[in-house]
Amino acid sequence: MCLGTALHLQWLYMAFGELPRKVNRSTALTLATSSSDTFMWMMGSSPSQLKPKPLICSSALKRTQASLAESNLKLHKIAFNSVAVMQAFTPGELAAGLKDLGLDEEVLPVQRSLGLCWNIDSDTFTFRVAVNDKPFTRRGVLSTVNSLFDLLGLVAPVTIRGRALLRELSADVHEWDTELPAEKFNKWETWKESLQDLSSLHLPRSYIQQSLSSATYTELCLFSDAYSWAIGAVAYLRVVLTKGHCRVGFVLRKAKLAPQPEPTTPCLELCGAVLAVEMAELILDELDHKPDALRFYCDSKVVLSYIHNSSERFFVYVHNRVHRIRRTTSPQQWHYVPTDQNPADLATRSVPGGHTLQTRRKWHTACPNLEVGDIVVLKQSQSPRHEWPMGLVTSTSPSGDGKVRKVEVRTTSQDKIKTFLRPISAVVLLLAKESQRSS
Template sequence: MKVHVFGNSPSPAVASSGLMKIAHMSRDSHGADVEEFITRNFYVDDGLTSCSTTAEAINLIQRTQAAMREYGGLRLHKFASNSLEVMSAFEPQDLVKDIFDLDLDKNLLMQRSLGIQWNLTADSFKFSITTEDKPLSRRGVLSTVNSIFDPLGFLSHVIINGKLILRDVVTETVDWDEQLPDYLMSRWIEWSSSLKALEDLCIPRVTVPYLSKAVRKELWTFCDASEKAVAAFSYVNVLYPDGSSKTGFVLGKSKVAPVSGHTIPRLELCAAVLAVEISQSVTEHFDVVFDSVKYFSDSRVVLGYINNDKRRFFIYVSNRVERIRSFSNPGQWHYIPTHLNPADEGTRGVSPGDVATSTWLNGPVDVHLSDQYDQTITFPLVEPQVDKEIRPTCLKTECRPLLGTSRFERFSDWDRLVESLALLKRFIVYRKEDKSLILPKSLSYYQRAEHFLIKTVQQEVYAEEIDCLRSSQPLPQNSSILTLDPFIDDEGIIRVGGRLKYLRTDVICKNPILLSGKHYLATLLIRKCHQLVMHQGRHFTEGKVRSMGYWMTGCKRLVSSLIHKCVTCRKQRRQFSNQKMSDLPEDRIEPGQPPFTSVGVDIFGPWEVLTRRTRGGSANSKRWAALFTCLVTRAVHIEVLEEMSSSSFINALRRFTAIRGYVREYRSDRGTNFIGAVDPLHINAINIEDPPIKDLLYSGGSVWIFNPPMRHTWVAYGSE
């Protein structure tokens, strides 16, 4: 694909990307200056640059033409220059269309570059003011003000008057086509009719002559503000080897101030921010390395804000001071009197007839004549005690007890903490009063230690509430215990209030002690109550806390969290373990053998059965059953045993083998039915070790295997 559709959304990006690609490809073959010219001095399809000599300009353009033709197949043409020698070096077809047929030596050459008319003969900028009549309404005012294209800010101090009129029009009118009031109409007609004088204005294209020969280059930025507008602009000041200097306008801006809500110091601060933004833009795009960058303001309040390192500001001033100091330092800011500040014209406005002689374009008069602006001066804050933008300095004196509650976290048990404090109190009594006394543990010391702990925690958590309660003042509306109606008892402890004042019961029930659930002491208390209820659930633990006379904020959540972390509770309430089953024996999974080749045997019973009827009634007897289970197919065979004896079991085995066939092995558990140590117990049992049963198994070629004793992981095959 060699072409791209014109007019698509990505078309400008694709065109710019193509130019950047050509620039990078031509660096080695056509020079680094060609790459820089394409990458930095092209805006879409227009290139604008300045060279020191005509030969340098011709050489740069020719090499750029060759690079674009070679790497992009593009034709670079429509050239225009203030030098006739440069334009004569190219074919007429390569010149701009407007001067294609003109005589370069006799005709006045004009060219429009990015919305501004460029007089090639005088090498100056001119402005074309439209004479089209616009309606005297808000729509017409906006159209006229925006029709003046001034990207560099040459006429900002003129256009600001039109913007101020537009602001008043927006305030006084409702509809876009509503006619202007009389007093605004006269102001508007006077200002719009004076714009024709701008057509006679000529602004030199060259910022300062012979910039490359200057020995020192400085960037000066001035800012100012008034109730109407804020303004800032930058100048280049150069010093030549012969001692002379020149100043040239670079970039300026004027903005309309808000109608209300801003003080003059705030507007001056906004002007300082605008100055930093302009200076940053010039520094980044002006291909000159400045020896110094200076800022000038006529507001000592703003200079005090910028130089301040001790006091804090509110958000509005703080954010803007941070923006200013992010690109500049306080040593770059200087004070200039208001009558010498050229930015003052950008806030008051200038009539179009006075633009040519204004300091906005010609630069400051006396700044470069004085050496005081080269000195670094620190500006203090102006009346910081009454300035509403400065945060007040508050000194808060806080008295803390000698025993800090942070020490409580060294204990993991409530009783140990209380007993340690009680021991400390007994030691103090021993040291101060009578060293001959022996003070053993007592309930009074324990209770006093508890109350001391609670009062210490309450004083730390509810200090503001305690001050209000002691001074009989209402609690703050944002207090977390406001709804509990707290009060201080005779011992200085905060308790929960209520409507049970006349209830004849213990005070711990009707007025429990208030304790914050966020403090570590609450964790120790709940841990003790949880142990007292033998690690039962949340309701029992919470009930124990209440029964001990405490009301804890956030108790439910804290109890649930503690129970969740309790090691004992986690062990007792854990999920039951499941034991892994052992591998099946070989005789249970051997394929291809007939059913009942391997058999599991078990005896169950007895049952009472009716055997015969007699004159005295029915005779009952006991019967047992032998359960034979095939270990492979899980088939079941049951034989009745008339008694628990070897002969009866032999008959059952013979009946079983007669029906089911040969049995290779029998498996059973080591129950008392099958082992031989049952005679001393006088138990009716089948003894596999009896000779008749052994002979029967031997003659049939069968083996009887017992499961290992006390092995619950093995399956009792007969009863499974």
């Protein structure tokens, strides 16, 4: 059906109350060429909370059909997350699986777009990987690893492990059809079977469930990390709404194998920072809604010292990458994040399958703000964890974007009451105020 070429179309969501976007998860708009000059168009409107206008949307689609028809291009195989829009078209114009359905009565089938499965009913993305029995050779392993096409990096922590295994298994084998070492077969089978767990992973199609036009402040946050064998970066869009509520949505993720021979860890961390900068440039170029701020986070203080330094001279390797970073960003945009709070750490450590990705919420959701009344533990680097004091949050210090970054904590020790002002990175939430009420 498809010649293998996929073109992203731009679409304006002004009719839905949304600002126009180009290439992002919320658009879910693809155009694939076929041998008969016909087209497949899968398009999703904004979430239901945005109150899309089916009549306007279907009218825009029909105008697009007419415009393409003038060039002898037939626009059909349409799938939409709004039944009202699909009812405006004849069954022959709908996507496969939708032609003979009663749209008001039956569960709509899952649609595929660029390797992703789109569940129209829940408006979420998921994966369905068909792992066939292929020979345990370099060719068979490469075919299995490349069978999972992940354009946005939704499951990069899983796919990066597959690429690392391919490198490891074929290190001493140069022929494509020669059997790989038998002692490594179990490791390969474990990763291959874990791909079936990706069917349990469901990610919302839109960045957030509200319209970006109602946001008072938006911020693009990028995290980078590196390990001995991989580098990774992930981007989130942080949105503050009119009532001060904060929402965070996943935007893009990338993970790469470390070059061989492996550089030092600081050099790999620096490569991760460069990857984050390149991702930011790509996102800002494609996102029509320009964020109010751009922030970068890294858990390597060595890299941060490289970026903030303006007096010392570096080796050529470090100098070139620091120059690349500072060409489009300023040192003030770079911040430190503890390793255990860095979501990019998932890509460089890798995870076995979709279940782990789904349960580790830090990958695609934000931590809620600490509130007055929360019970926390104060971190103390000089003491073991079981001796860290417990306290009660008595006041919070939100910054201009609504995010709480410092809290005042009251502790009681030997009948003495003490008050501490600590950044949120120096405290650990033990029991939220809402949880105390329910218990």
